[in-house]
Structure formats: C-alpha cells, structure tokens
Amino acid sequence: MSRAVERNVVRKDGAAKAAGTARYVGDLALPGMLHARTVRSSIPCGDITRLRLGFDTSGFTVVDAGDIPGRNVVPLITDDQPCLAVGRVNHAAEPVLLLAHEDRERLLAATVDIEYRPREPVFDAERSDRVFKRVAIAKGDPDEGFRHADVVIEGEYRTGHQEHLYIEPNGMLAVPENGGVTVTGSLQCPYYVHRALTVLLGLPADKVRVVQAETGGGFGGKEEYPSMIAGHACLLALKSGRPVKLVYDRAEDMLATTKRHPSVVRHRTGVTRGGRLTAMAIDVLMDGGAYCTLSPVVLSRGCLHATGPYRCDHVRIDGRVVMTNTPPNGAFRGFGAPQTQFAVEVQMERIAEALGMDPARLREINALRPGDTTATGQVLGDDAAAREVLRSAVARSGYRRKRREYRGTNRGIGLSLFFHGAGFTGSGEVKLQSRASLELTPAGVRVLVASTEIGQGQRTAHAQIVADALGIPYERVEVAAADTARVPDSGPTVASRTTMVVGGLLKECAAEMRKALGGMTPAAYLRAHGPLVVTKQYEPPPGLAWDDDTYRGSAYGSYGWACDVIEVERDPVTEEIRPVKVTSAHEVGKAIFPLGARGQIEGGTAQGLGYALTEEVVMRGGAMANAQLTNYIVPTTLDTPPMDVVLLEKPYAHGPYGAKGLGEMPFDGVAPAVVNAIRSLGIDLREVPATPERVMAAARIRDSRLRPGDHERASARQAGFGIRDSSITLRQRRRTAARKPWTGRR
Amino acid sequence: MTAAYRPIVFTLNGRRVSLRVHPLKRLLDVLREDCGLTGTKEGCGEGECGACTVLVDGRAVNACLVPAAQAAGAKVVTIEGLKGRHPLQRAFAEHGGAQCGICTPGMILAAAALGPRPTMDEVRTGLAGNVCRCTGYEGVYRAIQKQEAGSRKTEGRRQKPEATGRKPGARRRAPNSRIPNPEPRIPMLRRRRT
Numbered sequence: 047m048s049r050a051v052e053r054n055v056v057r058k059d060g061a062a063k064a065a066g067t068a069r070y071v072g073d074l075a076l077p078g079m080l081h082a083r084t085v086r087s088s089i090p091c092g093d094i095t096r097l098r099l100g101f102d103t104s105g106f107t108v109v110d111a112g113d114i115p116g117r118n119v120v121p122l123i124t125d126d127q128p129c130l131a132v133g134r135v136n137h138a139a140e141p142v143l144l145l146a147h148e149d150r151e152r153l154l155a156a157t158v159d160i161e162y163r164p165r166e167p168v169f170d171a172e173r174s175d176r177v178f179k180r181v182a183i184a185k186g187d188p189d190e191g192f193r194h195a196d197v198v199i200e201g202e203y204r205t206g207h208q209e210h211l212y213i214e215p216n217g218m219l220a221v222p223e224n225g226g227v228t229v230t231g232s233l234q235c236p237y238y239v240h241r242a243l244t245v246l247l248g249l250p251a252d253k254v255r256v257v258q259a260e261t262g263g264g265f266g267g268k269e270e271y272p273s274m275i276a277g278h279a280c281l282l283a284l285k286s287g288r289p290v291k292l293v294y295d296r297a298e299d300m301l302a303t304t305k306r307h308p309s310v311v312r313h314r315t316g317v318t319r320g321g322r323l324t325a326m327a328i329d330v331l332m333d334g335g336a337y338c339t340l341s342p343v344v345l346s347r348g349c350l351h352a353t354g355p356y357r358c359d360h361v362r363i364d365g366r367v368v369m370t371n372t373p374p375n376g377a378f379r380g381f382g383a384p385q386t387q388f389a390v391e392v393q394m395e396r397i398a399e400a401l402g403m404d405p406a407r408l409r410e411i412n413a414l415r416p417g418d419t420t421a422t423g424q425v426l427g428d429d430a431a432a433r434e435v436l437r438s439a440v441a442r443s444g445y446r447r448k449r450r451e452y453r454g455t456n457r458g459i460g461l462s463l464f465f466h467g468a469g470f471t472g473s474g475e476v477k478l479q480s481r482a483s484l485e486l487t488p489a490g491v492r493v494l495v496a497s498t499e500i501g502q503g504q505r506t507a508h509a510q511i512v513a514d515a516l517g518i519p520y521e522r523v524e525v526a527a528a529d530t531a532r533v534p535d536s537g538p539t540v541a542s543r544t545t546m547v548v549g550g551l552l553k554e555c556a557a558e559m560r561k562a563l564g565g566m567t568p569a570a571y572l573r574a575h576g577p578l579v580v581t582k583q584y585e586p587p588p589g590l591a592w593d594d595d596t597y598r599g600s601a602y603g604s605y606g607w608a609c610d611v612i613e614v615e616r617d618p619v620t621e622e623i624r625p626v627k628v629t630s631a632h633e634v635g636k637a638i639f640p641l642g643a644r645g646q647i648e649g650g651t652a653q654g655l656g657y658a659l660t661e662e663v664v665m666r667g668g669a670m671a672n673a674q675l676t677n678y679i680v681p682t683t684l685d686t687p688p689m690d691v692v693l694l695e696k697p698y699a700h701g702p703y704g705a706k707g708l709g710e711m712p713f714d715g716v717a718p719a720v721v722n723a724i725r726s727l728g729i730d731l732r733e734v735p736a737t738p739e740r741v742m743a744a745a746r747i748r749d750s751r752l753r754p755g756d757h758e759r760a761s762a763r764q765a766g767f768g769i770r771d772s773s774i775t776l777r778q779r780r781r782t783a784a785r786k787p788w789t790g791r792r
Numbered sequence: 793m794t795a796a797y798r799p800i801v802f803t804l805n806g807r808r809v810s811l812r813v814h815p816l817k818r819l820l821d822v823l824r825e826d827c828g829l830t831g832t833k834e835g836c837g838e839g840e841c842g843a844c845t846v847l848v849d850g851r852a853v854n855a856c857l858v859p860a861a862q863a864a865g866a867k868v869v870t871i872e873g874l875k876g877r878h879p880l881q882r883a884f885a886e887h888g889g890a891q892c893g894i895c896t897p898g899m900i901l902a903a904a905a906l907g908p909r910p911t912m913d914e915v916r917t918g919l920a921g922n923v924c925r926c927t928g929y930e931g932v933y934r935a936i937q938k939q940e941a942g943s944r945k946t947e948g949r950r951q952k953p954e955a956t957g958r959k960p961g962a963r964r965r966a967p968n969s970r971i972p973n974p975e976p977r978i979p980m981l982r983r984r985r986t
Contacts, residue, residue: 060885063893064900066831066871073830213835213843213925214894262833262894263925296836501892501926641888645931649891652928675840675923683916686929 050510050520051703054641058505058525059260071217071231071259072293079219080107081150082282082292085143085158086302087135090371090668091167094133097143100157107286109144114281116248120274121241124178127337127374129246129277135162137336137373138669139302141274146282146290167371167668171333172310176369178334179342181349183363183597185421191325191360195316199397203313203389204733205717207663208306208656209670210378211680214262216272216303217293220279226253227280233272234264235538236496240530242273243280258528264500265653266377269540270339271303300673304376305663307332307344307367311352311389316360321403321411323358330365330386335374341367344375346471348382350601351714353421354390355432355465356412361421372668377540379650380713383466384657391462391718392732395725405722406440409463424600429696429706431607431633436463438692439609443629448613449726456618457626460722461611464715467602468542468707472592475547475584475603481534482551484512484559486578488569490522491559493552494579496536497544498528502709503642504544510638511549511702515556518568534581542707545638546604546698547584553702554582587700604698606711607633610651612719613687616727621738623724624685625655630715631692635706640693647691647712654716656681662735802863804829805873815861820844822860823870831871831897835923842922845898846870852905854921871897879939880904889935891926898922903936910936 062068087094099108111118111130118132119125131142142160147153168174192198218231226249233239236256243254256276261268275292283290294302309332316325330349334341349365398405413432419425439461440446448459469475483494493512499505509523516523526532536548559580563571571578592599613627628651637643660679664671672678679685697704717734724731730745799810804827811826823829823846835843837856844855847869874881880900883889890896899922903910906918915936924932 054886056886057890059893060890061876061881063890063896064881064885065874065876066829066897067876068893069830070833070894072834073824211923211925212892212894213841213923214833214892215835261892263892265925296838503891641931645888645891645927648928648930649924649926650928653925674838675836676838680923680925681928682921682923683919683929683932689928689930691930 050513051638052636052640055506055510055520055639057503057642058509059499068260070214070262071219071291072214074219074230074259074291076219076221076289079289079291080146080148080282080286081153082144082146082279082290083153084141084278084292084298085145087131087138087140087142087160089135089162089164090138092135092162092164094131094135094142094160095163096161098159100159101155105147105149105152106156107146107282109281109285113285114246116246119245120270120277121245122270122339123342124338127339129274137371138667139373140336141278144278144282146286169370169372169665169668171308171331171368171370174368174370178338178367178369179345181346181363181365181597183349183361183421185423186360188325188327188360188362191358192316194318194324196319197317197400198314199317199393199400200314201312201393201396201732203311203392205309205385205388206735207308207375207665208378208661209300209663209678210263210265210267211678212263212265212267215294215296215299216268216275217291218272218275218279219289219291220276220283221289222283222287224253226255227283228255228257229276229280230257230259231272231276232261232268233258234261234268234498234500234540236498236528236530237535238270238538239273239276243276246277247280247284254530256530258498261498261500264539265379266381266540267303268500269377269538271376296675297673300678301670302373304339304374304378306378307334307341307375307382307385309333309348309385311386313389313393315393315397317397317401319401321401321408323356323412325360326353326358326362328352328363328390330363332365332367332382332385333370333372333375334367335370335372337374339374339376341375343471344377344382346382347467348386350422350467350471351383351465352386352390354387354394355414355463355607357414357418358412363421372665379653380466380710381541383710384654384714384717387462387464387714388717388721388734391464391715392721392725395460395722399725404446406436406445406461409436413463414465420601422601423598426605427699429604429635429698431694431696432463432465434694434696435607435609435631435633438631438694439611439629442631442690442692443611445611452726456616456727457613458616458723458726459611459613460719460724460726461609462715462719462722463609464711465605465607466542466707466711466714467605468546469603470541470543472594472599472601475543476586478537478584480537480548480551480584481581482536482548482555483534483579483581484552484555486559486568486572487524488572490518490524490568491516493523493525494533495548495552496528496530496533497548498539500539502544502646503639504539506642507545507638508549508552511553512556515553516560542709542711544709545705546701546707549638549702549705550700551582551584555580558582603700604635604706606635606706606708608711608715610715610719612716612723614720614723616724616741621741623659623720623736623741625659625687625720627687628689630689630712631694632708632712633694633696634708635698635701636695636704637693638703638705643693643708644691646708648689650710650712651689651716652681652686654713655686655720657713658717658720658734659736660685662737800860800864802865803867805869811860813860815859817860818856819846819858819860819863820855823855829870829872833894833897835894840923841895842902843895843898845901845922847901847905850905852902869901871901874900874904878904880935883935883939887935887938888927888931891931895922895924899924899932903932908939
C-alpha cells in the first residue's frame, strides 16, 4: 500500500469546492429565518447622548446591551472589549445596536440616529500613552557589543495596516434550540467562539454548540472577531426565538473587523568590518487599535522574531503595543513577525550597503546554525536551516549574477532571510492542553479535532498522518466537521500549529489505536468489542522550558526557515513597482501534503506582495476610507509573477513525520525582499506598502552611475554636517571610506 | 407582490426558466435565492472579485453587476451547470486550484470561457477579474494546464473560440506595455521539487 504522507493525494474538500456544492454560511437558509444587521458608531471616540429608532419597529427584533444575559464582553486576553457599546464608543464602526427582520429590504432601510458628545481621539500610536503590553528581551551586554563594533547603523522602518481580504466575508447563523443556542459560521476557532458565547449569554457549556461551516479563507481574520459576530447573532436569535443569519457585506467586513497591526521598528546595530553582528538594539512599537484583542501575543511574537534568523551575542529588544481610537487590530498570518522581520531585513540590507558587502554574504556570515542561541537563549537543534535555504534561493535565482547585470537598469533584485516559530509562543501550548481524538468506523476511522479547514488543507494533512500511522488507505479516513458537540478542544487553528501540534496528537492516537486493533479490521473490531475512541492530550517535548516573566528559554518548539529572492521592475514614468519573479526556498521539516505546502508558500507570497506594494489601508478620521475592493488593491493574476518554490526538509524530532509549522512563514519575508529589490535600484525606501507615491518621495541618488550602497556612503558624509536621518556614525565613515568596494567575489 | 412583475425567461444550465422577479434584482441574488443555486458566491458585490462569475451566452460576467432583466433570452451557465464533470473541476480539485474554495466556482467558469488550450497571456488576462487570496494563482495555472492535457481527449467540449472571457467589470489595468512578459507560456512544466 502506498503511503499517504508526502504524496499529493486528492484533497478531502476538493471535489465539493470545485463542484460548487460546498456550503458556506451565506448558502444556508432556514424556515422562519431573520436577517440581521449591526448598527455601528460613526465617530472614533465619544459618548452616546441619544439613540433614536427612525423606523416602524413592527416585525423587527432590536437588541441593545441591556438584552445581554451574561457579561457584555468579547472575552479574550483582557475582557476590555464590549460586545455592544454602552455609553462610550472607542472606535468608528463599533457595534452599538442590533436589528433583525425577515425582509432584508426593510432591514436595510431602517435608520437609527445616534447623537454623540465627541471626545478627542488618539490616532498616532507614537503619541498614545495607553500601553496594552510591554515586552523586554535581553541577551548579553549590548553596550559591550557596541564597543566592539567598527560600524554602527541606525534605521527606522514602518509598516501599515493590512486587511485580510478572505474572499468570503464573515458570517454566522444562530439557531435557538434545546434551551440554548447553536451557531454555524465562518470561523477558525470553534472553542474561542464557544467560550465567548457562554460568557456573553450566561449559558452552561453544554447549551452552546458551535459548528464551523465551510470557511472561505481566514488568514487570522477569523480567529477572534467571529466571537463578536456569533454573539450578535445569538442575542438576536434568543430574543426573537428564531434562526438569525448575520452575514457582513464586503464594506462592513473591511470597516469593522480586525487588521494587521501597523508598526514602527527602530534598529541600532553594531557590526565589524568583516560583517559580524556585535550588538542589536531594537525598539518595536505596534498600534493595537481601540481594544486589546490579541495584541500582547502579537507583540510578543513580533519581538521574538525581531533579530531575524541571526546570531548575535548582545541583544536588547523593547516592545510595546498601544491603544489608538481605530478598529482593533488582531491576528493576521505572521502575527507580528512580518513587521519585525521587515525591519531587520531592510536593516541588514543597509548594513551590507554600508560595508560594501554582498547582502547574501552578510546574511550567510550571521545566519543562525545548529547549536547557536537565539535572543531568548534557546539553543537551536539540528534542524536549523537558515544557511541551507539562503544558499538554495541564491543559487537557484542567480541572485549574484542578476545583481550585477541589473545594475543601472530599471530592474532590481532583493533577498530576505527569515524564520518562523511554529505553535503557540512559550508556554502557550502547555496552557492550551489541546486534545485530539480518533473514532473507529466500520470502514476505517474518523478524525475528531476542533482544527478547522480554512483552505490550508487541514482535513487532508490530518487524514494523511492518520492513514499512515494506522496503516490504512487515505480514503478510509474521514474528518468530522469542527462541531463543539462532537469534537474535543484541539486549540485554535492559528500559529502554524495545526499540522505540527494537532497532527502530532493524531499520530499518537493512531499509534495507540493500531495497537488496540491488533491486526483486526475496523469492522471486525467493532463487532467484537464495540465502539473505540482514542484521545490524546498535548505534552510538551522534553527540554522545552520557557519563563514568561524573563522571556528566557525556548520560545518555540521548532522554527521553519526560508529565503525569498524577488525581482522587480520600476516604471520610470509612474514609479510603479512590479514584481516579475519570485524564488522562494522554504525549509518545512517534512511536507506532509506537498501540493498544500506549495500552495501555502505561493499564496502567502502573493499576499505578501500585496502587503509590500499595493495594499494600503487609508485611515481617515479613524475609519478605513477605502473599504472596498475597487481601491483597496489586492494582487490579481496580472500583479502576481511566476514563483519558483523550493521545499527543503530537515525533520523536526517532535513533529509528525518531522513536520514543522508552515502556514504563516511564507508571508514574513516578502515585503523586505521587495523593498531590498527597490533599494538595489538606488531608492532609499524603508516603509511598506511601496506605493508609487512612496517610491517617488523616497530619497535617492540621481546619478545612475552610483552603485547600490553609494547612497549609504553619501548619507554618511552628510552625517558630518548634521543632516537629519543620518544613518551612519562618523567613525564608520572613516573606516568604510578606506575600504575598497566589494568586488562581487563569492 | 412578486406576481406584479412580468416574467423573465432565460435558459439556466440548459433548462428554460421563467421567473417573476424585480427586473433590477441582481442576477446573483436571482440565482442564489430564486433558483436555489448557491454555488455562485458573493465576494464583494461591486464587480471586482469575480466570485460571482457565471457564463452568459458563453461570456464570463460578474452576476453581481447584471440586473435580472438583462438575462432575458440568454443562456446562463452556473457552476452547477458543469455538473462536476468538466475537466477543469477535476483539475482544480486535484492540482491545487482550490484551497478555501470560495473563488473556485467563479474561477473555473472564467477559465472555462477561455477554451481548452489558452496561452499563459490569455489565462492571466482572462482571470484578471477573479481574485484568489489563497493560491497566489500558481495552483490555478497548474490546474488549467492539467485540464488542457485532460480535455484533448474530449475535444467535443471545446468552447467557442470567440469567447474571450473579457468581463464588463474586468480589472483595472492591462499588463504594462513597457515590460515584456518574461513568461509567455505557463511555466509550471519547469517546476520540480528538490
């Protein structure tokens, strides 16, 4: 029998999706169902002074905060976010009132007048004094490290909001039944929604049932906000006693739901003339929006990836995430790591420019290797593969040759080296206590997990792992719907943990079940012994220790490693930057479902290209001004270049078949590779998205004979005259001036 | 109330239908609500994402931009009309063309409008009005390429060559003429796993 793992099996959900028979929440309808609508605040900060319904309320169900039977919160890390605003609103598009009616036309025509006493909003994260969370990481003695530096380079890097833009907008269908409520919807984390509903509705756990409908993309955007929408749908359903469907349209989804945290990251790096990092001081600021949501963990992951995949003995990282009067920012593929790795990878490029060194060589010198320690003191295992992915992508793309050839043209090439820790940060996986089950069926076995299929291939990868561990054909493994009435809490479908952590639990379940079967067929076992269910709970791998207070220890069980080389072309008239080729090498431990792994890399890369180039959330008065696809530009076929993807495998001892997490990593390195490609054109850009306006405004050297790096040396000269934004100290100026330019020798 | 409208008659997936709906009701809603065909999806409601793509007289159009009255007398094909048997459907399921699946019905219909052997330029232009957030389009291209191989045997399925798939709501910009497309053909053949 052929193994399922590593084979491109037919994905479990493929046929139904291609046939159009897969049922998403918008496709569901029940007799007597009401449609629902959320009335939202129109100002970013203020007190509600008067609320008046401007319509005939016959046939309407109207819900305000007074109808909440339990606690008026969306419970998460801190319970600061109300499910419905009372008195005070803290951001535009904050939910205030809920309406439901059978007739959608009447529902949409209903008007509600809200009067406010406005307060002064805070929009600038750098001026906000309300801090949700601080993170401090220290290793060695940075002062000592800077003393050993020949060159000290400083820089400030900025990233903007990003909208997930899953093609299926958020939605929930709530049905009051059995003295409780059942909610079916578009979501990533059934048990997050389940917990939120028990708190909001004051119901016991067994009276709340959460079922995932087919979900049209998540990317983190359906991690925490679905708890809010489910709460709204349930409040209306319980008050009306009828099924209630609440599906957002695109504009509402873009206006109201979470986005990627904008960031400002400042670097000060000491480096020897030979290119060795001696000290890194990093300051990370993230804009959390109006409520805390998952911001502390986003900041934490951002800080833990802030050094990039580089070895440095003296590191200081200080991070903070602050409140602003904008819709809350939340989980988004990469979860803080894209922001900080953008900063460090552009900083590395500038270091290479200042030293006159090949950027790939600089990275090779400093790349983390097995046995090296990270900023938190974690000793890396044999599966650390930074140098392998770097060499692979550099060789395969022809990076060095093209860098020479493109000089003086409108084509640029840039690279980024990056890593991503899989699973929850630090002790998170231990606290989750995830469980997974396998249930014997007459034909084979059924996977019972709360992990959700959101396009990434969860059902397929889990079935492959189980099939091989149990020694049965892939086709005989079925995967149950993520339904809290049937499946145990396997933790959320986030943090690149579904294959590595939950898949690992399933492999253990399968091994135990195989022992129990003792060679019998499932049907024979069921006849002889009756039903068989095996459940396993997460246990941390040995030697994995983490201290939440000091930020020392093993931040993640394993890291994936990757390198992107991206070529761009600049339109000399419009300053538009178009990506023309991507080469991407990813080390994933083991590709359980190679086609799916490739799909994650290609899709994450495309999403990263949008982040790097076109996806600009324009905030005006604290609200997204371009909340529509017409002018929030995500990559289409015409914006997405050919991608050459290389999968490398250095198995992780504690992942199923050696698998590591993958889903988020492909996103992390795209923006810096694009910006570094733009830098190779002599354009000093340090911010994304790299819109034509930003490219046009960026500093540059007009003389086309200047080579990449020349503008760094020029700004070093300017530093002597006290020109602002000097990036290199005088000491370095003397030393770099004495150096011959790097000759391109390997 | 609906009885007040004059019937709109068109061919839907090969069958004649007659509906009394508001003439300005979106074809998308007519298909999903009045005909019960939910395979056609709504992603944006403004003709940008292409999730609601259907074929009207062989041309790919965004059903969210078409008023019901405009379908009168036309042949409308939705994803259900392909009955799960079109070579593209199998190819999308097997070669990474579908991930979350919400764009897939529209993507398949837009690809079907290109005929069985489109060039890479035709694919890129023809699918430019169909946004996919999961695949980076590479899986979609692979699926279309595999379909090409499969459908040679079923030549009878070939679409009308003049159906170019250009939509009324087709996306904003043509490829920049100053920048030659470096990959005139589908490049997947050269891919290999190392």
